[in-house]
Amino acid sequence: MRFSSKIKLSGSVIALSVAMVLLPGTALAQATPSITTANDAALPTPQDAPAETLSDGSATDPSKDVIVTGTSIKGVAPIGSNLVSVGRATIEKTAPVNVSELVNTVPAITTSGSVAQGENAYSYYSPQIHSLAGSSSNTTLVIADGLRLPGGGTQFAQTDPNIIPVSAIERVEVLADGASSVYGSDAVAGVVNFITRKTFDGLEANARYGAADHYHNYDINFIWGKKWDTGGVYIAGAYSHQSSLLNRDRDFSSMGDYRSVGGSNTNSYSCNPATLAVTHLSGGGATPSGVFLSPSATSPVANTAANAPCNNSIYATLLPSQYRANVLFKVTNRFSDRFQVTAMINYNNQKTKALNAPGTISAATAFGPGRGFVAGQVNPFFVAPAGAMTADQENVSYRFDRADGAYGKTESEEDSIYATLVGEYEITNSWSVKLSDAFGKNRSALNTIDGFCAPCALLALNGTAQLSGDPTKTDIAGQNVIALNLPLNASNALDVWNTGSANRTSAAVLRSLYGADSQNTNYNIFNQAKLDFQGGLFNLPAGQVKLAFGGEYYWAEETQKINGLSNTGPSVTGSTFRQYDYHRTVKSAYAEIVVPLVSPEMDIPLIHRLDVDISGRYDSYSDVGDTTNPKFAANWEPVEGVKFRANYATAFVAPPLAVIGDPSQGYLYASGSVGPQNGTLFVPIANYPDVVSIPGASCTATTCTIGLTSNPGLRRQLGGGFTHEVPQTGQSYSFGVDLSPRFLPGFVAAVTFFHNKFVGGVSSPSPSAIVNSAGLRNLLTLCPTGCTQSQIDTFANIANGATISGAVPATVYFLLDQSTRNALNLTVEGIDAQFTYRRPIGDLGTFTIGTALTYFTKFTQNFGGGTDFNILNTSGYNTTFPSVQFKNRAQFGWEMGGFSADLFWNHTGGYRNWISSSVAPITVNSIGNPTGGGDHVKADNTFDLHVQYTMKGEGMFNGWQAYVDVKNLFDSDPPFYNGNTAGILGGAWGYNGFVSNPIGRIISVGLRTKF
Incomplete structure (x- = not known):
């Protein structure tokens, strides 16, 4: 079936289904909304959750209606796993601009502590769990209501959960365990599930405005809904704007020469x-x-x-401006006491903009x-x-x-439409069948407008x-094309x-210098259809054995269209066009069984409850083969209020379509290229003795700097097809304990030890990893007397259709190969822990104290199956993800009457900077693997304060909330980091964008109205 036909078919099915749901129903039973947890501040979800009161005021029966993240079976939480849930109370006390800011409050998320603004170059907007890879190795599955979201961005077709309005979110569940046996590909590190409200009755609107030094943001969101006896309908929407932040507005990002604070001189010889x-x-x-x-x-x-x-950093953009508008429509109706249909459609539009530097x-x-x-x-x-x-x-x-001062701009933009349809029929009182369909289309573009034209x-x-x-010399590699402007x-x-008025360049030439336009547009479309059966098999003394099984059919298509300079002049006279087309289909079958072995009624000493869960999944990919992944899990409660749990699982990550590369074009792909190496390389002499012979190399006793104006080189980044990329695999296990002692009401805690091994991660190795790792050392070729034309053509894969972008230096002194490959093997271990204690104290009100933390105990890796080396508590060695050891977010809260105040402490422990530009050299062993060194980066501590007043009474203002939210209460600068962790737009030297926020103190005021 062709691309357009699939769109029409899926769209027609969903449109028809929405129309059916809107018809009057004749149901006898009321629809029951999904569950929220009592432990709302990043705490574990209890397995046998009691009936809860939802944000719409209704109740839920978890044993009948609810599927929680990590399992296919209704009425139980994932056995053997720690599930962190962030719900409406946390949403209100966080006042997030978008859902990324909400998720970043969970320490297990790699980007916790960072700013949720603009695209991340390595994971788009998708949250990542436990720093388990990044970039194209997307080991965290991001879903909504248990179904996949459309891919987006111009690099790896990863998801953007921010397409969902914050007002539509009931809760977010983070499962930090391997879950491919339930969900398939991408769930090696775990799952982040954005669960939307089932129904809503009334009108709620929220308006917030925040301001910081040279920065502001605001957002408006709403939800309106209507419930009836057999279901309900609601519409939720949001509009947000975040202003840009320029490098020159923050001292730490615009110094240029950082030697006075222990860093490098990042100034340039490109002056005026x-x-x-x-x-x-x-x-x-x-x-x-x-x-x-x-x-x-x-x-x-x-x-x-x-x-x-010359300090050229003062011209750059630190954070791009961003606006986003989205709307979600959802309707559910129970047509009889056995048949229920829910339909949802979501539209999102967002754009970011960054002003270019000269x-x-x-x-x-x-x-x-x-x-x-x-x-x-x-x-x-x-x-x-x-x-x-x-x-x-x-x-x-x-x-x-x-x-x-007009140097053009770089914009990213995104339009997406996402729709789901779920129909469930209760075959018997015990068995049900559910048909789910998710369809999404995303257009993402990255455009440069009036950019600098180097060939001009x-x-x-x-x-x-x-x-x-x-x-x-030809200006287009592999073709005999020469542009001349003679005589001068x-x-x-x-x-x-x-300079200035003394400059004699003509006005026409000056205008031509900023005539470079480029466009990278990606179209992602997918459809996921699932058929699930579940019910009870038979009864044991401890309870009913439950089974779920089903099948899934998934297809995805991606088209990339790229326009850019041809290296012969401005865009209007010399441009290139490339188009890459990819497609994939997946057929899957899966099953899960839950066996209760001991129940409290059996009164067995030291075994209050014992449950076992076994699940497995088979996936057949059209392009990368087949895989089977099991999971084994168990819960043991020796006494009421104490639960031990454990699980083991394997997982599978299919290489992203966008990084395979087009074989007809030399395996080039959208975010890859072959061209001049921009920036310097810090090359250890011990690993590359010939580097001292490179003309103009700036050397110390241990390291030489190349890539200077006197010794330029070339870099290539071709797709995984060029390197014979294969699927990635993972293994994980975890065990832990949950505590909710009956003698201490209001106290809940969980501690989990996790182990995760990731093999064959698809990655584009960083320069630092290449020059400091024995397994990658062959990816840097040095040419002390200059690389030959034959070397250059072979390196650029010219014979197979690839091209070189940008002007080739007169003499090339090194060749750096950063092509995507199965380069990375990781072993990660650590502890997730959280607790909360909530207690009323007489007339003084109710107090809450709690914390959530992630502490890594092991973080080792190797490249290509070589010797493991330790990168624990470092950042920069892998440019797409950090491995900082300790993160913590603690809360102290108080509420009385309608007034509440919450103070949050956000802590990222100190670590070592292992980026290639660290002032203190990275030490290596005899085979070139890193062993230590690097710059020490101080701990990052910030405090957030949220003060809120809820009006009470009988009038129209009953339930209204006014609040003041202060992030980074003491206006602390991020710890100095001698490097750059830029995203697609923006980013700057001087701070670590993975774990720190450059905005400073931002004070917001807001009003939440309820009718």
């Missing part, structure tokens, strides 16, 4: 006016070494990172009188530095400033699109030697 490295003198003789910092400089400085003078060129050749490969290449504005007046050829590094600048500097100025004259040349 230009810095000049002389490469030829007209009168002969030895050319001066080093760089003249301006045309008026009388002597050069050594070409090292420490001497770079464009730069580095080490581009400029010719003076008498020089050039051919006549006409002499730049009429050429100026020799004051300290080398006979210079007639230079390498120029320059920043292209504009008087109006080179054409105006030396008459070619080449850094070297060689007019015989005052009307078409570029002046980089004079």
